[in-house]
Amino acid sequence: MKNNKKLFKINTKLWNGIAITSAIFSFILCILIIANFLQINRLDPINTEIINNLVERLSQNPNDEALRLEIREIDLLARKAYFTNQWQIRTGGYLLLIGVIIFIIAIQMINSAKNISPEIGEKDENNLFLQKTARKWISIGGAGIVVIALLFAFLTHNKLGETFTNAAIAENKLNNEDVPEETNTAQAQTEAAIVETTEIDATEKEEITETETIEKEKEVIQSTIADYPTTEMKANFPSFRGAGGNGVAYQKNIPTNWNGATNENILWKAAIPLHGYNSPVIWGNKLFISGANATSKQVFCYGRNTGKLLWTANVDNVTGSPATAPAVTNDTGHSAPTVTTDGKKVFAIFSTGDIIALDMTGKRVWAKNLGVPQNHYGYSSSLYVYEDKLIVQYDHRSASKVMALSVNSGDVVWSTNRKGKISWASPIIVNTGNRVEILLVTDPFVASYDANTGAELWRLDCLYGEVGPSLTYADGIVFATNEYASLVAIKLGETPVKLWEQFDYLSDVPSPVATDKYLFLATSYGVVICHDAKTGAVLWEKEFDNGFYSSPILVEDKIYLIDVQGIMHIFKADKEYVSLGEPKLGEKVVSTPAFANGRVYIRADKNLYCIGK
């Protein structure tokens, strides 16, 4: 046997003591760490009962600053406790590691001090016995595994492969049935129109069965869905980027030449009393805009044909409105959201979260505060009306949601929480054939909500960053974009899928507009791009001298797009760039124009213009 030479004598007694001490130390630490972990596991610092109760109380009384402060303090305490526990576990872990290392070193030192002392046993294990026993247990073990596996397989067998194949076939059928359904819907609409216009005499009315009545009701509902945007909405320009916010104007005979300097085709020009980046909306002979600064908020109504300021409504004394307006940046301001109207009322919202409904004469119907939106640039999502609901996209830092308020009372009809970040985009409301969907975009997703219930219909993660441009929709495809992210086309269906994605030119402010074939995108740095809507291929791109903040509007077969210097670029909505005119207004413009038959209405920096012949 080898005798290892010892360079120094090992103090076994000392190392024994170290080993015992380190073992006890490690054991105690181990127990403490486990206890600490169990404690930390039970705690959720952002979801404690006490904080939740206080938050609930605060939501009922949002102006209780003392309560807000109390929540912050308790929240800070809970978080501190959580992170202290984590620190304790981590530090304890390191101490445990040191303890174990010392223990191992001590034992190794003790072992190295010992001479190797082999035990010569007379166990004389019989090889035959070993082999026999091993064979027996391997056989038993193998058989046991087979029996248990087969038993388990038998008990849990549910034809997974077959189930998946059948489910795939069922899904395929369901998807294929979508097309006939649309045809049926169209037929139903025609039938509904016939039913509505046919005079039914009294005798026939008596013969209508209950079932037929239900059928008729269904047809009427389908007819309503198919009508969105309604004929009235299409005849007017009731919201930002037109009816439903999709960037389409249904008006005709829009002029293509004018000159602000010579007043050529400028029918009237009116000064705007209060600044704002929102766009004009039109209903009948009235045009509405809003304006605001840190101390004042107003809604203005102009005579569409005369340019006369018909009335001004002050938005003040709103319950819950903050004493001081939130800080906003100059390029967003306090009234970036465009007002909307249903022809009976006008609705406006401001950076403070104040929302107001006025009748067409400027009289206040209701007003409330939705809570100050936490938005570092300023709140900018525009309002829309669907049937008797006012749709508000309220994506801000602490609580993102989309809600529908009653147009008559301002009461919440439905409210759906969203998991996204702040969004500066506005909703669009589209009729996808068999339902009306509210489509919203934010970081990181595009989502759809049932316009009647607010239920989320689908969601697709596809964007990121500070989303400014709104969506657009055409022929079953939704288009979303944001600077530094991408331009995404989403094909709608039972489960929407990403159709294509482009990264070359992206917008940070203007929203895109689409036809069935083409998608047009303007950028704040002056490039306009036309994509094939189905494939994403770039058909043309053109660089202009000035950038765009205003969004393009599709009017008949033309695109109207005004740049920041007030030059309107009118071109064909086609696969090649064909300019139809570049009339100059002579004033800076960031808002999106509104249209009426034969007229263009532009909100410039200080004035409102009506252009026509």
Place this chain on the structure above:
Amino acid sequence: MKKSLSIIFLLIIFSIQIYNVIAIQRFPKPEFESGHTQPPTLTPSPRAQALDILDVFVLAAALSIVSWLVIKKRSRKGVFWMSVFAVLYFGIFREGCVCSVGSLQNVTLALFNPEYSIPLTVIAFFILPLVYTLFFGRTFCAGVCPLGTLQDIFALRPMSIKSWLEKVLGVIPFIYLGLAVLYAATGTDFIVCRYDPFVGFFRFEGTFMMFIIGGLLLLIGVFIARPYCRFLCPYGALLNLVSRFSRKHITITPAECINCKLCEDSCPFEAINKPVVLKDKEEKPIASRRFIFISVIIPLLVLIGGFTASQFHENLAIVNPKVRLAKELINNTNYGEPNEEAFEITAFKSAGQSKEELYKEAAEITNQFYIGGWILGGFLGLVFGFTLLSLSVFRYREDYTPNKGTCISCARCVDYCPVLPEDRSL
């Protein structure tokens, strides 16, 4: 000499500097106008290519040094210090990844999925230990594998277990190997990595359960040496097979064995073959009949194994996230979440894949598991059959020799041998 050392040292320093150059982010971090700053990431950044190459060199060097220490120097102390180095370098510095044990899954995935591009360094980590084992036995296990060496350091009071039990439990690594290959081949999961019990210690980070399981294994390892290597490690199962054909394996004695029995209980891994005397030999007709019987039933065992695992394929397949998701969607069970939509379903909705595509994919994966079940079961039937067969063979042995399959070449036994190399002449 000093000048050469200085140059080598400087070269190493410069090569480490390359790491910083290569590690530049491909996309610059966005600057937020709101003043928001990006928090530092919690997961370690990918290893720079220069360090990856360095790792392969260190692996080759470590294997060479340990093989030299085991075969030539017969130094247990040297192997022990190499174990400490392996824990520090391959464990803590490399954060235990990629390790040779896990690399078998990468190799499997690369073989079955042409879209997967396997890095050359991973191939090197898979191949090198096998090549060295083929020449020098399991020296990789002895002093290079961070999982094994960590347990080795904790083997403070090893006790022997029954030889037959060692044989029975020795089948488990092959089951684990089969499952790891099946799950990697189907692109389901890298189960060896997911259930790696020690990686949490190397990274100073991990789930609580990971630390508990790792801690328990180390605690057991104090008394039953290297429990993971012996009764679980799937790569160890491969090395076990390769090592049986090793060209130059460690020997207990440097010369003639004098049958002094001093080394008999020296191996904490029960990897010493004791002399088998002729009196232990079974009667030839009985032994022959058994041998023939087992040889004949091996194909049957393969069939039984294949049938059993193929019937069990649904339970195996449900581990696959896509299969699980499809099942949850069909049954509308929302992963058992009562209150809000399970994040897996939210992620699926957001990903843009249609349900039809998912179901088709799930059906395809389930079918892969059915075929894989036949192969896995057949392989296990073969393992059981050959193990039974090896336990039915009488091998006459006069000397104490290491079991080339299970011996991990730790060189503990050599310190027990009183025979000196110079005694060769005796």
